[in-house]
Amino acid sequence: MNNSEFYSASPKEVRRLIRSGALTGQTSGMCAGYAQANLCILPKEQAFDFLLFCTRNPRPCPLLEVGDCGSREIKEMAFGADVARDIPKYRIWRGGSLEAEVTDISDIWRDDFVYFLIGCSFSFEAELLEAGIPVRHIEEGRNVPMFNTNIPLKSAGAFGGNMVVSMRPIPHELVMKAVSVTAAMPRVHGAPVHIGDPSLIGISDIASPDYGDSVTIKKGEVPVFWPCGVTPQNVLMNSKPPFAVTHAPGHMFITDVKNHELKY
């Protein structure tokens, strides 16, 4: 994708184009400096356990905002935005199976729906780049490599499993800087969960990610692993809830909050 024409656009303007149906693609590279968020929507019946799950596992599931039961209105992250129309592509799931991909869910919205906006590593990648730390998958125009691990999560009701991590190869002399930069941003996953040997967290082949694309690891670079926002979606789908909505991969909610502000 090439979103360079929206690099400097305001989130409000981009969300307007998304709502009108003019933009339906991935949001990577849009509205530079502003946080983008993962979306999960569940009926209230499942929402308590999912909220509990996220509260117990804030590293992979950092909650940016959770809606009141039945409310489509976003307040904190983008005042007045509509969670049912302002995301370019949604996935509708029944019993854990993908039923449809749509660009608007206002027609199927129900009074018992609860939305969850969850922090995304796009936010800390912007800070890594600012700090002079290369982000390989951006350089190579690929999706970040993501892996299933053996790191257990704290379960809640039907929700449980292991952590999914994203991997970025970091020049060894910049690893501590990358830790410091991301540790300061706990609302978007925070510090790495692991540095170095992938086998210690149950990853057998660093060249074969479970999600996303493989990237080059150069001589002198160390693989560094961060908690990944795919974790909550994965956990959600594994529990095969009767009904759920998520964003389509890469089609995120663009907030009015600067990445920088997520430090506080």
Add this chain to the structure above:
Amino acid sequence: MNNSEFYSASPKEVRRLIRSGALTGQTSGMCAGYAQANLCILPKEQAFDFLLFCTRNPRPCPLLEVGDCGSREIKEMAFGADVARDIPKYRIWRGGSLEAEVTDISDIWRDDFVYFLIGCSFSFEAELLEAGIPVRHIEEGRNVPMFNTNIPLKSAGAFGGNMVVSMRPIPHELVMKAVSVTAAMPRVHGAPVHIGDPSLIGISDIASPDYGDSVTIKKGEVPVFWPCGVTPQNVLMNSKPPFAVTHAPGHMFITDVKNHELKY
């Protein structure tokens, strides 16, 4: 109260005495160094909104642990403890009115109950003392003075209102140190919400606290205000839930987690 004989006792031993009925008094000063927690118990029907409320207002309502629906077992804060028997005194509320004070709620426990353990300023007071900062109400053998304020909270469902704060007079040259010490402990309220002039947060008379006792403010001292764990109980009671259980004031849950560990 004088709990000096339990000052160095282990939390496990004290909880055993509480469970047996041998200890039914306040827990202040017991098990030095270990965190104590506030308790709220709600049926699942109200628990989602209360969990959401705490998530939205982490400063006054820092969640230390939330139970699975129906579970009495504590896992993180004191492995194997029983939330229905290991607190010295409980208050049972119906429709917002106090119905009874009891020392055991195992006979009324229901499968839809959810417990909330919420961080308590006892934890950061220990750290203030360690840092050489005086804590007046401890010196004077009183309860900390607490005040209603005009600081609005983010509401969730039936739960909303203003923040309750606790006040400690701090020598002016130690105020920044007190901020730093407590800012490092976000799981037990974190940094102050206000320093100085009480009228700016809606407190008309610093000598007349709404809860707890008045304490001496000496020349050269500044009143410093922290978010207070009375907030969630207040908000809970104001919503007049059909049924709720809380700890009786000062009769806290003593955890196996050191105050020090709440920094991480």
